[in-house]
Amino acid sequence: MEFPSFMEVLDFIGTFAFAISGIRLASAKQFDLFGAYVVGVVTAIGGGTLRDLMLGVTPIWMINPMYLICSGIALLWVILFEKKLVRQEVTFFIFDTIGLALFTVVGVEKALGLGFPLWVAVIMGTITGAAGGVFRDVFINEIPLIFRKEIYALACIIGGLFYGLFNWLNVDLVLTQCLSGFSVFLVRILAVKYHLGLPRLKGEDCENS
């Protein structure tokens, strides 16, 4: 057995935090253990799966069982520490943001590696980071949070653009990964700390087919 790389540790942390978020929201809606697990899994791997289907490759979780195992550990965690989870709120927010940053970088790299242009790669990074949460909200029958609350997907887009910029400037790969991931992290942290959201359109009440 090999020792996991730093990226693998971050991937585990991100998957864990994403799964926890899905499991908790599903529990609040009276889902049973299986339902909660499925929502946790979908939150964690939904974005990567959609990305891989669009890129035309086998979804990552079908190649590496880590994602399903990690979601199972998240389910156990919620069962065991149910009452202490509220006190872990800040930790999970940090983990979730690490996941967002890492998933974005992974998505951007995968698309670029398959020969897609940067603008597709930025979208794939954003889908990897943000689409799982959209699927989660569809399953629990809520309007997706990321379309209404603090900046989330925009952090992925900014991180993806930084990746492209550093890449274009021939910055070292590891440094590019760290800096672009850190930019996602920073934008998201600042957005939540200062309640930064995007403006809304003053919606009419229209019915438009």
Place this chain on the structure above:
Amino acid sequence: MEFPSFMEVLDFIGTFAFAISGIRLASAKQFDLFGAYVVGVVTAIGGGTLRDLMLGVTPIWMINPMYLICSGIALLWVILFEKKLVRQEVTFFIFDTIGLALFTVVGVEKALGLGFPLWVAVIMGTITGAAGGVFRDVFINEIPLIFRKEIYALACIIGGLFYGLFNWLNVDLVLTQCLSGFSVFLVRILAVKYHLGLPRLKGEDCENS
């Protein structure tokens, strides 16, 4: 014209029952005939389609028109026997469970045949059996039933594991198919008869992005 095989007859029965379930729920939500048909089709073939997209092959219904024709017959059936459907409840439950069992076996075999490991095959069997009902519930804007009610997807998982076990023991293929399908059937029947569900997590009211 060839005489249909036993498996094809079961496949028809399962598709029919799944489509009926979608059409009836859509009708209860005031969908028109087209909407009801689409929800019926999606219930019947949604799981197999998601499986095939993930496995990287052409969705089965695009190769064999039987699934769409069978869903059309289901629509006719609901139109003709609208008032008698409630009395057919038990029959449809049996048909639905036959479908669940068969779809699971078909999904497991397809994934194994494409060279995926057993744990992926079990998930593919479960997706084939259970994902159509999830899509149906998303379309009619309800929280997916299988995440909250009697054991459903777990029956698929158990059946898939039995398939792997018998396969590993070098049991004859037809016997493996029958036994693992029967285990799905049995678990589901028992779950409904004795109202067996999985426990629920005591959900907090949390908002977690």
Place this chain on the structure above:
Amino acid sequence: MEFPSFMEVLDFIGTFAFAISGIRLASAKQFDLFGAYVVGVVTAIGGGTLRDLMLGVTPIWMINPMYLICSGIALLWVILFEKKLVRQEVTFFIFDTIGLALFTVVGVEKALGLGFPLWVAVIMGTITGAAGGVFRDVFINEIPLIFRKEIYALACIIGGLFYGLFNWLNVDLVLTQCLSGFSVFLVRILAVKYHLGLPRLKGEDCENS
């Protein structure tokens, strides 16, 4: 830079109208600018993306950035002309119907070009035209409009069948495109003008797993 073809102009108009419909409905639900843009994009390209995934080819919007740019222009349009949009209602209805007609023809042709039989092509045309609106309604947490209101998807099916008929009669390609597209347009316009819908099943209140 080349001058855009007539088809490309129609494609732009259709994408624009579809995106506008998504953006307006998202705004009415208090989505922020990013959320409104995503719903606009999904309305415009969701159908084509699902079609391409099923056909096993790279989604069109990943090859041609026009669709995302056009949706961005639609977002700007809604921001700038917010109060005048109601007066543009008829124009948008015409644009939306042009989009429906064109998307249907494009979907039918793509499937036929990849060697699929006509019945698959008709469904792919319908998915191209109608599925984006279904995704839109799932995202804004409403029951899909096209399952309950005036004839919409049926117009695509009729147009697809006409395409097959003219093709079979060896009618000239451009004429086939125009006539089948026009049939979609006409059916949809008549359906809205005379409030033509499909009948509904008298739904029972049933719970059917």
